[in-house]
Amino acid sequence: MTTEKQLLAQPKKNYMNEGQLAFFTTKLTTLREEIKVHTTSIMNELSSQEHEFDELDIATNQEENRMRLRLLDRERKLLPKIEKSLTMIGDGSYGYCAETGEQIGLLRLLIRPTATLCAEEKNRQEHIEKGYRK
Template sequence: MLTEEQLLAAPEDDYMNDAQLEFFRNLLLTQAEEVKESLANARAQLASFENEPDELDKASIEEERRMALRFLDRQTKLLPKIMESIKRIDEDDYGFCSVTGEPIGVKRLLLRPTATLCAEEKQRQELKERNYRDA
């Protein structure tokens, strides 16, 4: 299996070859397991919160609960993205922008393996959203 260094050193014309796809599949499968484990831990943490009679303790516990719920929400949204990325690998569609069809790039995929947009398209969409909000 490729290392991250070998992946980054690969020529651009060999983009998303079988070895690279295997690297990202393994990375995504590992992330999926980590997310499932963290979801189980977050759910257990939420279940363990008790009602405290002391107002200060209540506020502290409520803040911890809110943070746990935000974490749970983010992780719950991440898992389907990971599974969709694995599906894109199976369909030989992984690593290419869903809008332009251009390569997303190995560096970007290492930072965000679930990316579906190339950096340029992501910037265009963010700019469009910013302009829409400001209007």
């Protein structure tokens, strides 16, 4: 298995070669399974909580549950992005910007393996969004 260091040391002409695609397939598949296990764990924690009668304990539990639910929601939203990325690996479009067709870059994909936009395009879109929010 290729390491991140080995991946980054490869020449740019080897971008999204078979080894790199295998690396990201493994990374995404592992992430998907970790999220499924973590989601199940959170759901079990939420359903098996004991009822508290002290107001401070109730407030603490409510805050902890709120944080767990936010994390659960975030992870559930990530699952379709992972599936989309795995599909893109299969069709050969993984690693390329959905808007410009440029390489997203290995470093960006290591940080965010579900990225579909290169950094420049993402920055451009965020800049436009900021203009609409004002």
